[in-house]
Amino acid sequence: MRNLVIGGGIVVTMDSDRRIIDGGTVHVRDGRIAAIVGPNEEISATENAEIIDASGMLVLPGLIDAHAHAGHALVKTLGSDDGKAWFDACRQIYTLGSDEEFWRADAALFALERIKAGVTTGISMLGGGDSISRTDHPGVADAHFNAVRQAGTRAMLAVGANRPPFPWRFRDWDHDRGERDVSFEQQLEICRQVATSWHGAENGRLSVAITYPVSRLGEPLPNGVTADLVTEHARQVRALSKELGLRFTQDGHREGSIAYAHDTQDLLGEDAFLSHCTNLAEADIAALRESGASVVHNPSAVASINGRCPVPELIDQGVTVAIGSDAPAPDRSGDMIRHMQQAMHYHRRHFRDDQILPPGKALEMVTIDAARAIGLETDIGSLEPGKKADIVLLDLRKPHLVPANMPLHRAIYFANGADIDTTIVDGDILMRGRAVTSLDEGSVLDAADAAIAKALERTGLTTLLETRSGFWGQSRYT
Known part of the structure; x- marks a missing residue:
């Protein structure tokens, strides 16, 4: 210092x-x-x-990115805008094709991007989407944190458990090199180990949050899985966050799910921050007001194409709203200035009103409001x-x-x-x-290229690097 x-x-x-x-x-x-x-x-x-x-x-x-994903810095544009192919690739790469070097290279690359964009604090979920948490072995989180420690940025890593049914299968390329089945209880124990090792490390610069997938209302559950089982798992994960004094976050809330998380699952509180939050019902907004939970808006994300987070309405109701990048993949960046601009235009277009979301408020959403959402407003x-x-x-x-x-x-x-x-x-x-000054740029870039090339070869997904039909000369993909 x-x-x-x-x-x-x-x-x-x-x-x-x-x-x-x-x-x-x-x-x-x-x-x-x-x-x-x-x-x-x-x-x-x-x-x-x-x-x-x-x-x-x-x-x-320093600017704050209040929601992103570890892993995503290495999977940009795979599938050439085919969302399903991209999500499927993330699942295969993250669970079966990635080693600890993949997660180290990803964290270093994203930290480098953030440093160059003035983003001093970033929150990342350890895995893809809202459903893949790489808590099968503590070495994955160790690789992430070791890279960020060297980069020098401030980081919070969200770890948690996957959706049932269990077991989930992962491949361990670093230890026994074989596939292993991982239970819910094992993932919970890995979360505890990661928090014990890293929360508060580097004079508080590194921290850990706990996460659990959002309950997808209206979608059928897999065979053998009940709503009661999902709620029981969610409550156990939430109990761990409270026991360890960690922030709690969820990725991908939409209509009805916030009210369900609050009223039925008892997950929310002032220590919770929830991402995306699109097409919310009045009951969801009431749950946010009552619980004191914060929202992270990701204006450049696919979720903001499929639905809208009612940011001005939430702000008017006294809800703290931050902005997140949702990570650089599949089609965006870690540049929080870009996301501020996107947010302003997004909501002005919705209301047909250029007075909505003044630029000062947008800046608050990546500085002091974001710090408040993640519980660090007394420090940053x-x-x-x-x-x-x-x-x-x-x-x-x-x-x-x-x-x-x-x-x-x-x-x-x-x-x-x-x-x-x-x-x-x-x-x-x-x-x-x-x-x-904290990283060798060339080495970071070379390691990133090597890590994703190896993961694509392991999973047989190199075809996702090809350009899709319809890229040229027409109004939409074929």
């Missing part, structure tokens, strides 16, 4: 007064913000401090004395960000992740002048 003095920029504090200080200086001592002063204010010098000239830049809290999400020094500098001296007026509006509407100049986590500089 370094002592830093970041001066000369436009400091966007995101504090309770939403102060913007032109020519402000941020003083960082021992990984935390010591003071923020204006251009005409003085503070005692920070000893042995590194000086960062932020002239021509916005100084922002704003630039305030005492908080951890997660800070990014956005270069405003770009053609698409000039003329030099209304700088915050310009950044939110026109910037992209490539405009981030400097990324700092816990006072450590992970990138400066677009050069990443």
Whole structure:
């Protein structure tokens, strides 16, 4: 952790007064913000401090990606926009074709993307969709966390159990190299081991959450599986989160499922954050208000094509709403500026109203609101004395960000992740002048290419790299 003095920029504090200080200086001592002063204010010098000239830049809290998936950084575009083929590929690769090197390479690649886009905190579910949790062996989570530890970003990994029926079958390429059947009880025990090993590691920079799949109302259950069994499993997983003091998250809520999770399964609470949340009923919104659970909106996800998260309505009801990337696959990115812009246009188009979701609110949803949703608002999400020094500098001296007026509006509407100049986590500089210092970019990219190539060969899915019929010359795929 370094002592830093970041001066000369436009400091966007995101504090309770939403102060913007032109020519402000941020003083960082021992990984935390010591003071923020204006251009005409003085503070005692920070000893042995590194000086960062932020002239021509916005100084922002590190951006937060409140929902994503481990594994997805390596499976971008597989199936050429065939959603079913892509989901099937994820299931095969994640359960039978991936080794610990796959999960390490994925975590390093996504961490690198996040650093370069100014995303200092990311939440990732350990697996694909809402149904595949790689909690068959603790080595998978170890590989993920070891990569993130080296990258230097702040991360929360959500681990949990799969849907019944059990056992689930996984292939272990790192130990006995054979296939093994894994029970619900075994997955629960692995979750406990992962939490014991990693929650609070690296001075709190790494943490663990607990997850369980959403009950899909209206869909038939597999043979031998009852709603009572699903609820019993869900309650056991939720009990583990409460026992260990971990956040609880679920992926893929839609009409009726939030009310069911609250009223029937007793899963929600102020420590819960729920992703997607599309086509909600009034009972779902009432359950959110009553329980205090937060929502993570993923405007660039396929779920937001198939349904709509009622973000403005939820905000008006007092529900905390954050934004997530939903990870880079199959067709998006880890650039949270892109997702802010997508969210604004998405809901304005829905209401035919360009006054919906002001840019300041969108920025709150990837900073202080996101920090509140994941339970870290006392440490991150704003630039305030005492908080951890997660800070990014956005270069405003770009053609698409000039003329030099209304700088915050310009950044939110026109910037992209490539405009981030400097990324700092816990006072450590992970990138400066677009050069990443914590990772060797070339090595990360090479390892990612090798890991997905091996997984595709193991599963026989190399045909998913081919371009589908209809890619050219017509209005939709054949």
